[in-house]
Amino acid sequence: MIEGGFSKIKPIRAKEIKNRQCSYPSHITELKACRTELKPFIVADTETLLIDNVHKPYAAGLMLFRPGEKFNDIMIEPYFGEDYSIILDSFEEKSSKVLYDFVCRISTIVRQEESCFTIYFHNFSRFDGILLLKHLACHHKNYKLKPLMRNHRLYELSVYSNKKLLFRFRDSLNLLPGKLESLAKNLCPGLGQKGSIPYDEITQSNLEMKKRSLLDYMKQDILLLGGVMQKAQEIYWKVYKVDIESKITLPSLALSIFRMKYYDSSNWPIHIPNKNEDSFIRHTDYGGHTDTYKPYGTDLYFYDVNSLYPFVLKEYPMPGGKPVWHCNLEGMDLDSLFGFIDAYVVCPNTIKKPFLPYRDKNQTLIFPTREFVGVYYSEELKYARDLGYTVLPISGYLFEKMESPFKDFVSSLYESRKEAKKEGNEAMSYVYKILMNSLYGRFCINPKSTITEVCDSNRYKHLIRNSELIFGDLLSENNYIVAYHSNTETGPGFWNPQKNSDVQLAAAITASARIYMYPYISREDSYYTDTDSVVLGSPLPEEEISSTILGKFKFDDRVLKGYFLAPKAYFYTAFDSTNVLKYKGPAKNKVHPEWFELQYADPSRTELVPVKANFLIDWHTLNIIKKDTIVKLGIKLGTKRIPVYHGDAWVDTDPIDIKDLSFLDHFGKEIIKSLRNYVIQLQIENTTLNEKFSIIERGIAER
Template identity: 30%
Template sequence: MLIILQWAVGLGTVIKKNMKKQTILNNLAMKSSATVASSPDIFLTNKGFSEISFKVANYAVTGRGLLVAIINDLYEVLKSLNKGNKYVIITRFEYADGSVKSLHNSVRVALNDLFVSLFFHFLIDVLSLKSNNYSLESSPIVKITFNFIWLNDTNKIPDHKWQDLNRSFALSSEVILMKIGNYNLSLPANNRYPTWRSTVTESDTALVVRVENIQKQHVLLVWNKETNIIELSGFAHTFVDNLQTDGHLRRTFSDGTIFYIKDGKIVLKTKAIKTSFMKPLEVPKDKEGNELPVGLFNGATLDIETVLKAGKHVPYLFSFYDGANRYSFFENEGKNLFKTMLNSRYRGRTVYAHNLSRFDIIFLFKTIGSLLNEGYKISVLKKEDKIISITIVKGKNTCLVLKDSLLLLPSSLDKLAKNFKLEVGKLVEPVYTGVGNEEYKSDSLEHYSKAIERIEDFTEWKNKIQVYCEQDCIALYDILHSFHHLVKCKWNIDITNYSTIPSLAFAIYRMHHMPEDTIPLTKGKVFDFLKQSYTGGSTEMYKPNAIDKTLYCYDVNSLYPAVMSRSLYPCGNMFQYEGDISILENYWIGETKVETKKDLYQPFLQIHHKTKSGMRTVAPNGKFSMVINSEEALNAKNSGHYSIDLANSKGYYFEKQESLFYNYVSEMYALRKEYPKSDPMNLIAKLLLNSLYGRFGMAPQTVESSFMKGDDLTTLAAKEGIKVDYQEVDKDLFFVEVDDGKIKGSQNVSLSLASAVTAHARVFMSQFKNNPNYNLYYTDTDSIFIDKPLSDAWVNDELGFMKLEYKLKDAVV
């Protein structure tokens, strides 16, 4: 049913002044100035509406106080006119841009002792029904004008019949103000629609209530009994009321805003926000739908040898291996290395160096940057202080991609060679100690913490160091080739497409375990808010002195995978909320006030706290506000150590909770149990098991890194709205980092999941704090040092149980 409300012309429209005015006599202005706080502009006319205008700048008060002051002044001026006590008035707001808006249609008012109170409340109710554009607090109003007509003394209508200011349902004790988008709506806090005033028409399918609004205009309320949908004429959104079993009235508007009402008050307000979901990674298939296998390993490796001169590493040997051919160059810049690698036969190859981002890249930067002069375009992906990858492009062709294999396999090359069962692994490093050829000798050998072979004969040494460097390349290649083969056969994924072990784990999860349209993406303001709840593990020292004591040091077996496997996680559509979130059973992350019991010895709710030396993670005592996960809040409240004000919380809640990681964790843990520790698949499963959760909380990247020349840097630095940092690589060559505040690439993250994982882990570890069964000396993310052994029920080799790592006697922790 289409309902149309007959609002009068002019309501909420912009009016241009176009009326003939006659200035009131000066003696009248002088007469009124004795009682009026601010001299108004007064224009009288015998035909049509006269006008009184009050400049907002002349008043020291704002908001409702301003309205009261101006109405008081209006009352005094109208009395001084001696035109009787019956008026017809229109109120208008004038704005800084010169536009004028009418607040209401003409209303009849009686100039008596109730005028100021009734007219004030009338205008407040009018404003409550309008958008925030009319707000006294937020809009730039410069003048409030009253247009009026007076009736002569021959009018014998009684005051109470002349008065239009008697409010209808907007004065009810049950009326509540509801903000719907940019609009304010006052409605009764019940679903007894026939009591909302005036005429009722009812049938089997509908109820129509004719209501007088605060301007004595008729508003039709139509209740469709079949759909339970309610329409209010003149208001854009419909709503539905449902009385819940817990006594709350749930009022849902068509724009997604929901109010939970009880005892005449709004207990909780929620609003659905537009939610996008993380997309699964599709399994590659041919036209017939058959799964396409991943191709051969398209990688290569490089290594660099250096000597230590005056505390600084100086390169002298660069080696490269493509899986069949090995190349070595005794030089100090790597120019011949890149000349070889940029040969067209290696086009599109991914070249790995073990510890590229922290070591090898230092010696390659200058040579890489100089490729600008040869027409190459260099794209650098840098995350915090790590170079993730460097892509070298010429024209439309990707010539080379450099990556750090340590970010994929975070272990030493020597250990990896053993894990992957190489016949020949890392060799003993030959070190030149002879006479002459000083450029190949370190100032000292004290920096070596491993076994070395001292060689005095330069020729012998040179041959051996070349073999040593090339063998490092061969060993790394063989490891990566085996890694590629195992991952390809198990999950049909190409490791060269991923730069880090978390990104590889993320790809496996998305391709084989992630449900569709379930995991919400968190961006912008939502990400920034949720970030406050993502505080990681807890590390605390309570008793450093354990002399004459025995300490039992326990670690949790894979804490994060354990809680990922056992817990339910927030997912589905997201909703913003404000109020008592405890009336819902949904998972939420919100800001709330917290108070510990007095002098809590081992507080366990932690926050990020800004100090002079930067941000610190602390678990405070006393009263404070924090952004917290619902599971952690419930755990703290049930512990008896905290009181948490959930009635005045604000944040985000989620449509549902699901076990999102059980299958992924189960698969990886089963692989660890299936293969012995000596098998590379055991190591791969271990790395993948522990590396997934953090990828969901990856911070957005706003910094772009590149090489450029001095003139380009000068031009860039002069631009507004960007932050520039740089380091000089060579003459007229700079490595530049530009932060323009704009997110680079897709923000494919769900911080709510990462935050929830760490929250569940902290909940698990909190049971060892303030525990009367033992003294807790030290704890970190997944370990405890206590002075008594745990019961056997806690200790087990399975996922999520404790294992005894050490027994310490007479320790200082």
């Protein structure tokens, strides 16, 4: 069934689309508590076996949790495939029977428990949910399915009968991020540790023999997940009167708490951008800054900022009010502007660590020198100008500059977390931390995304005719899986933004964070940075270091020897002899300390390595498969910065020099000439007489 509902498709007239667009709220509203008591929920788990490199369930289990009720593993209801051997022969039949009876039992429980609708799995989005989506589509044809899936991530799977919600599956990982073992240690340590099983030793032939140990493993996972969810539910209800069962994700939960406890919509209404505003401002949401400057160093200092984004949320001004479009900002004083601006920029090549971001044709985020045009937050343009950039505003959306509406939210949570840590209350400390760090994420949700639906043939035919289709496949009789791009000019329906998405806040937060970090990453002795961390060759002053003060740096590690070869690819040995290795990529299990040494000695070196993807999702068939592939392992040189050599040794990097005025194509050649003439004039005013002639000659040649 479809993401937005499951009625028959009717043609939508332009007038209807216009009316529907106008019906969206103009700003985020305050929220009042609507529940008077907590709701029960179910936790569940599945266990699988690889059959022809496809994961097939051999067991499933569930347990009902009621608020405040004591529980134990006797209450867990397991389903084991080999128990059906008397009536079924093939593993496929037994696997299907496990899930069939599992779903039927859920249906029975939710009928008996009138307020119970939600079933949680840990990692439902990328594993259990895919198994259940396919099973329900193929074996429970009396149900109507409504998957909430964005960008190939299954957030929720709702099951209906005659348009009535029966139950819904959700991912506990979206509410409580982290490994189940760590969560249990923080929230319910009395339930014991997570177990382990030798997956490689499990076969069809020994399932019956290993039944007890396999079910004990699954039961312990269910017990830990239930304990974690029940404890978190109790905490959020006690402190905020919010039931986590009512929310799908942690950012959504954080926003609800903000709206209930801290938001003043009458004095600080948060504007919800329309399509034009969102599309323009989203160009400025560049995210964090990750870069390698020097590839190798000894005796270094690794620092992290205490809660960088919450610090920015608390201390920096934010764009308030309703934006006003200005089509011509030429000649206006940059200091008088506050908002998001399309600007012509020139970065002098004397700046070795440029400040302003830019996305190249491959969508790689770089920080280049020379001449380009882009959309930026006004405050980062002012900062860039003060560093020596030439900045000429062209057009943009201007907002009111207002004190952050998040000051009380961040201050309250941070102080509460410090108090909890002082008292040794790890559960409360964890809750305050994840809440404080999650609010930002709710504002940057992109209305344009990939939507996946399970639908009937009529809906399928409509989508393949009227959407930007990615793929469509038959799952079972009259059941199709379809993926398409949403909120596009040719997409189905009309512009349908997230009701609480506010890209102007997300863009202002990340830009302000880059401003805050720049004095540290631009230092001559800066080796590496990753959004809220920096590796330096000498220590920071004592007054800038604290492990408890928001926004201060905390000393993370003393590096004896370190290799920083690429963003999110580094290895170092600390002074206490511990090794720290980070590598992002499909071949990360093939990377080791010696690899970094070899790669540094020959940065262009590559090797082909076998990689096993044990849980790869085939979206066309909804199978989770194991696939062996060959991957070229190496680092990409010159994509973000240019390597600098001393002899044969790679010792440093330089910024990439670009010239890109394609953003100005719609303005025409005259405005480009005007901008360049102005830049030449500014340069002449700050040069000696001998340099003036060469500047003029270059300007004439460029025209």
